[in-house]
Amino acid sequence: MIATESLSKRFPRVTALDRLSVDVGPGVTGLVGANGAGKSTLIKILLGLSPATEGRAEVLGLDVATKGAAIRERVGYMPEHDCLPPDVSATEFVVHMARMSGLPPTAARERTADTLRHVGLYEERYRPIGGYSTGMKQRVKLAQALVHDPQLVFLDEPTNGLDPVGRDEMLGLIRRIHTDFGISVLVTSHLLGELERTCDHVVVVDGGKLLRSSSTTDFTQTTTTLAVEVTDSDEHPDGTGAVRDALHARGVRTEDGSGLPGAGHVLLLTAQGEETYDLVRDVIADLGLGLVRMEQRRHHIAEVFRDDGASTPASTSPSTSPSAPRNDDGQRKEAAGHDG
Amino acid sequence: MTVERPTGTPVTSAGDQTRIHNIGYRTYDGPRLGRAYARRSLYSQSLRGAYGLGRSGRSKVLPMLLFAVMCLVAAILVAVTVTTKAKGLPVHYTRYAIIMQGLISLYVASQAPQSVSRDLRFKTVPLYFSRPIETADYVRAKYASLASAIFILTAAPLLVLYVGALLAKLDFADQTKGFAEGLVSVALLSLLFAGIGLVIAAVTPRRGFGIAAVIAVLVISYGAVSTLEAIADTQSSTGAIPWIGLFSPVTLIDGVQTAFLGATSSAPGAAGPGSGQGVVYVLVVLGLIAGAYGLLLRRYKKVGL
Numbered sequence: 001m002i003a004t005e006s007l008s009k010r011f012p013r014v015t016a017l018d019r020l021s022v023d024v025g026p027g028v029t030g031l032v033g034a035n036g037a038g039k040s041t042l043i044k045i046l047l048g049l050s051p052a053t054e055g056r057a058e059v060l061g062l063d064v065a066t067k068g069a070a071i072r073e074r075v076g077y078m079p080e081h082d083c084l085p086p087d088v089s090a091t092e093f094v095v096h097m098a099r100m101s102g103l104p105p106t107a108a109r110e111r112t113a114d115t116l117r118h119v120g121l122y123e124e125r126y127r128p129i130g131g132y133s134t135g136m137k138q139r140v141k142l143a144q145a146l147v148h149d150p151q152l153v154f155l156d157e158p159t160n161g162l163d164p165v166g167r168d169e170m171l172g173l174i175r176r177i178h179t180d181f182g183i184s185v186l187v188t189s190h191l192l193g194e195l196e197r198t199c200d201h202v203v204v205v206d207g208g209k210l211l212r213s214s215s216t217t218d219f220t221q222t223t224t225t226l227a228v229e230v231t232d233s234d235e236h237p238d239g240t241g242a243v244r245d246a247l248h249a250r251g252v253r254t255e256d257g258s259g260l261p262g263a264g265h266v267l268l269l270t271a272q273g274e275e276t277y278d279l280v281r282d283v284i285a286d287l288g289l290g291l292v293r294m295e296q297r298r299h300h301i302a303e304v305f306r307d308d309g310a311s312t313p314a315s316t317s318p319s320t321s322p323s324a325p326r327n328d329d330g331q332r333k334e335a336a337g338h339d340g
Numbered sequence: 341m342t343v344e345r346p347t348g349t350p351v352t353s354a355g356d357q358t359r360i361h362n363i364g365y366r367t368y369d370g371p372r373l374g375r376a377y378a379r380r381s382l383y384s385q386s387l388r389g390a391y392g393l394g395r396s397g398r399s400k401v402l403p404m405l406l407f408a409v410m411c412l413v414a415a416i417l418v419a420v421t422v423t424t425k426a427k428g429l430p431v432h433y434t435r436y437a438i439i440m441q442g443l444i445s446l447y448v449a450s451q452a453p454q455s456v457s458r459d460l461r462f463k464t465v466p467l468y469f470s471r472p473i474e475t476a477d478y479v480r481a482k483y484a485s486l487a488s489a490i491f492i493l494t495a496a497p498l499l500v501l502y503v504g505a506l507l508a509k510l511d512f513a514d515q516t517k518g519f520a521e522g523l524v525s526v527a528l529l530s531l532l533f534a535g536i537g538l539v540i541a542a543v544t545p546r547r548g549f550g551i552a553a554v555i556a557v558l559v560i561s562y563g564a565v566s567t568l569e570a571i572a573d574t575q576s577s578t579g580a581i582p583w584i585g586l587f588s589p590v591t592l593i594d595g596v597q598t599a600f601l602g603a604t605s606s607a608p609g610a611a612g613p614g615s616g617q618g619v620v621y622v623l624v625v626l627g628l629i630a631g632a633y634g635l636l637l638r639r640y641k642k643v644g645l
Contacts, residue, residue, distance in 0.1 A: 049470070069472045072470060072471055077470035079467070079470075082462065087396055088394075097467060097471075099385075100378045100381065100382065100467075100473065101471050102372040102374050102375075102378055102472060103368070103373070104370065104371060107370050111368055128396070148372070180365050182367070
């Protein structure tokens with residue numbers, strides 16, 4: 001879908017992209033980086049709107065330097081900022097944008113009706129956009145990027161400004177763009193956590209350099225960490241300690257969840273399969289303790305990026321805690337890993 | 341693209357989270373008409389917008405009102421001509437736009453900002469440039485649409501005058517020549533006013549500022565120039581009048597049509613430019629139009645994404 005080769009973009013005072021080489025295949029790809037990491041600059045170059053200082057890039061097999069117009073006909077773009085005039089209705093606006101993409105009038109109207117329904121706008125689409133909520137505006141922005149049925153869409157920070165529910169809906173929608181519509185997606189975000197749930201592949205850039213490019217399934221689903229919290233009883237004043245000892249006796253290694261909320265009362269262990277859940281349940285029942293919670297803690301991409309394999313994800317899992325001390329490299333991405 | 345698209349088949353796994361109904365996604369395999377078509381679409385959308393069509397009811401009021409007044413005054417002139425059985429129209433075709441210049445300026449001031457400032461203010465411009473059209477297409481479409489809108493505003497009353505003159509059985513050849521001269525004159529005026537209005541409006545994303553700035557440039561320049569001309573006239577330095585006239589859009593058009601389109605100058609003492617000075621007038625008008633286009637191109641190179 002996208003291939004760049006030592007792509008650089010230098011402005012008089014800053015280097016926005018520094019010899020970036022990355023290959024992006026079909027599917028949903030997340031482009032992660034802090035603000036100013038070069039995400040928007042990359043999108044501009046990929047749309048053929050801004051020439052690269054050096055290196056080359058191809059989108060859908062077309063060179064961005066020479067085939068910009070052909071690329072823009074086949075890709076969609078949803079900008080990060082507001083871009084909607086308040087005094088027209090969503091329908092009128094999206095029809096106009098469809099025609100700007102080259103769709104004949106009738107097709108533009110049909111595709112607009114379809115697309116707005118797909119993104120979840122119904123009766124309100126005939127009302128002026130000025131009265132829409134942020135979530136509805138994001139849907140209109142998404143609709144204008146999809147209305148001409150592109151092969152690839154660039155979504156720049158689509159979850160910006162949305163509440164948690166709106167964020168989840170938008171992420172679900174993004175997933176659907178690929179699975180149901182068959183359109184590949186390049187989505188940027190500064191939140192790693194939300195992209196790990198949505199993307200097939202994640203590209204991390206920092207300071208215009210490629211930090212890592214890999215598939216999300218590679219490192220988030222190999223093992224599952226369980227967090228277990230129990231009550232204390234008269235018989236076992238330190239319930240957590242009792243469970244830990246009992247589990248150790250059965251050969252299950254645990255970590256203490258220092259850094260997690262309720263530190264000292266949380267045990268972390270690696271689930272090998274269904275048996276582990278049963279074992280934990282039985283151990284706690286035998287001790288006559290109450291189970292406060294037992295939950296899966298998915299590994300966050302941030303943990304994987306923290307250091308290259310020196311420690312296993314399980315041993316570094318309390319990484320979402322803001323108070324946990326970490327090394328320089330981890331610190332930078334920790335903010336990004338912070339989930340919603 | 342290697343991904344298989346589920347064409348037309350209903351989606352079976354509609355999650356409730358995303359509120360997508362089970363209607364299936366249809367791909368689009370129809371024609372994509374490209375840049376030229378997109379440019380034409382932008383032109384017609386902007387032209388309609390200049391009269392409030394496709395916009396809210398409130399935004400139709402001013403342009404429609406101005407258009408009605410422009411035509412109504414022409415109709416009254418025709419009525420006077422017919423009833424008094426005059427031998428000619430009371431106002432020459434080329435003079436009409438000069439008399440009504442206040443209304444024309446008001447129209448330009450209200451519509452130039454709505455055409456370009458809105459796109460800047462609401463940051464819609466990047467959406468255009470993420471599509472096949474390019475900076476030059478956008479500028480050309482916007483320029484052409486506003487010039488056409490002004491032309492419609494200024495040529496329609498001339499048509500009313502012409503039809504009225506023929507109904508009043510005035511001399512056909514005479515009237516046709518006058519009408520043609522009038523059309524050339526207002527065409528030039530439309531291009532000039534559209535260019536000036538757009539350049540000013542494209543600088544500011546604030547519509548109010550745009551309106552005020554356009555009014556200021558068009559009206560104040562005319563006021564200043566006519567005052568200076570009047571002073572020059574009372575000081576009997578008539579030779580200076582044509583040179584002063586170079587500094588306001590209305591007097592520029594007046595000068596061009598005085599020199600080449602058989603009009604009588606509206607300057608004090610009818611001291612319009614001769615054909616030598618007329619060439620300067622034409623060059624200045626063409627230079628301003630080209631300059632406005634160039635400035636707009638430069639402006640939109642910057643505001644891209």
